[in-house]
Amino acid sequence: MPPLPSFGNIGGQVTVVGSWTGSEQDSFMAMVAPFEQMTGVKVQYTGSRDLNAQLTAGIASKNLPDVAGLPGPGAMIQWAKQGALKPLDFLDVNAYKADTPPGFADLGVVEGKTIGIFVKAAVKGLIWFNPKVYTGGAPANWDALEATSPAPAQNLWCVGLESGGASGWPATDWIEDIVLRQAGPDIYDKWVKGQQKWSSPEIKTAFQTFGDVLSKSNGGPNYIVSTNFGDAANPMFKTPPGCLFTHQASFITDFFQKQGGAKAGDYDFFPFPDIKPEFNGVTGGGDLFGMFNDTPQARALIQWLVTPQAQEIWVKRGGAISASKSVPLSDYPDDTSRRSAQILTTAKVFRFDASDQMPNAMNDAFFKAMVQFAQNPGQLDSILSNLDNVQKDAYGT
Numbered sequence: 001m002p003p004l005p006s007f008g009n010i011g012g013q014v015t016v017v018g019s020w021t022g023s024e025q026d027s028f029m030a031m032v033a034p035f036e037q038m039t040g041v042k043v044q045y046t047g048s049r050d051l052n053a054q055l056t057a058g059i060a061s062k063n064l065p066d067v068a069g070l071p072g073p074g075a076m077i078q079w080a081k082q083g084a085l086k087p088l089d090f091l092d093v094n095a096y097k098a099d100t101p102p103g104f105a106d107l108g109v110v111e112g113k114t115i116g117i118f119v120k121a122a123v124k125g126l127i128w129f130n131p132k133v134y135t136g137g138a139p140a141n142w143d144a145l146e147a148t149s150p151a152p153a154q155n156l157w158c159v160g161l162e163s164g165g166a167s168g169w170p171a172t173d174w175i176e177d178i179v180l181r182q183a184g185p186d187i188y189d190k191w192v193k194g195q196q197k198w199s200s201p202e203i204k205t206a207f208q209t210f211g212d213v214l215s216k217s218n219g220g221p222n223y224i225v226s227t228n229f230g231d232a233a234n235p236m237f238k239t240p241p242g243c244l245f246t247h248q249a250s251f252i253t254d255f256f257q258k259q260g261g262a263k264a265g266d267y268d269f270f271p272f273p274d275i276k277p278e279f280n281g282v283t284g285g286g287d288l289f290g291m292f293n294d295t296p297q298a299r300a301l302i303q304w305l306v307t308p309q310a311q312e313i314w315v316k317r318g319g320a321i322s323a324s325k326s327v328p329l330s331d332y333p334d335d336t337s338r339r340s341a342q343i344l345t346t347a348k349v350f351r352f353d354a355s356d357q358m359p360n361a362m363n364d365a366f367f368k369a370m371v372q373f374a375q376n377p378g379q380l381d382s383i384l385s386n387l388d389n390v391q392k393d394a395y396g397t
Contacts (some may be wrong), residue, residue, distance in 0.1 A: 050165030072356025160232025171370035194395030254319025281349035
């Protein structure tokens with residue numbers, strides 16, 4: 001493992017805003033505890049599930065934290081071009097790039113300068129199940145998965161879309177996984193760049209495929225949109241189970257345990273199955289951090305967060321995959337997290353979360369559209385037409 005930077009006794013404090021609350025906030029504070037001891041810097045952290053709106057308002061009022069989690073590469077690019085985010089030119093960028101999965105470091109670059117760094121990563125498109133209930137193994141393809149009988153569970157799927165001001169994002173992950181595997185990486189990339197209309201057959205078909213999932217989900221539309229994403233899988237661990245499968249990223253295991261009452265051995269996963277075998281791929285995400293105020297304390301914290309020594313703290317606590325390739329697989333506390341990390345590091349076709357790369361206005365509209373679609377799937381054409389209009393404005397096309 002690479003040696004730590006020489007921090008010295010800096011003192012003072014650094015203000016941080018991030019999306020993590022509850023057990024995730026506890027893990028972040030455990031991650032920065034050694035940094036506080038080494039440097040004498042006090043980390044003042046505030047968790048917010050409505051990070052985008054809070055930071056957007058902070059930029060307008062010039063009332064910003066020193067360091068913050070960023071909603072995604074799309075927002076980062078906008079804020080960097082506005083001059084709100086500061087370049088991280090004090091980092092050893094070459095070493096950071098070499099230590100992260102392919103393409104990750106480049107997602108934090110704006111106009112040739114590193115603006116954001118990844119604190120942790122996640123593999124998306126995982127289908128989770130309770131192995132004490134479902135024993136059928138990984139289906140051969142999407143059609144086979146959709147044809148699975150939910151018995152002894154009441155429904156095939158559990159879905160929950162509530163997440164405060166970011167409600168709807170779990171459904172955007174569904175659409176992204178379907179687009180990549182149904183329409184392919186080229187269409188996916190055009191869609192991210194605003195060059196593929198939402199009303200196009202490829203994107204509309206992805207929504208319709210997700211509509212089939214919603215029709216086989218636990219609870220009705222009101223339940224789906226009002227159930228927090230962290231609680232969505234709880235019925236999977238009940239007796240009798242409410243659902244057979246749930247779709248979520250690798251970080252969800254922490255919620256299974258803390259909010260669903262699951263224990264090791266109560267959950268397992270298989271990767272999202274092929275829809276069209278020629279478009280096999282992996283979607284993923286990560287937690288970007290950027291610096292709004294250039295202070296010695298902020299610089300030191302950024303330097304600490306990218307070290308494998310910092311990231312292995314969260315890895316060992318569970319619920320996270322490191323953005324550092326130097327963190328050994330042996331640090332992961334269970335087989336599911338080790339397998340997730342292997343999927344990320346060995347993926348041949350990898351695409352970062354699409355909504356996180358879209359401009360703020362497009363990302364926000366995407367979230368809201370998924371809540372609207374879950375409530376009223378019959379309004380799909382008008383929903384997609386509205387997204388086309390937002391796309392024109394957001395991308396200036």
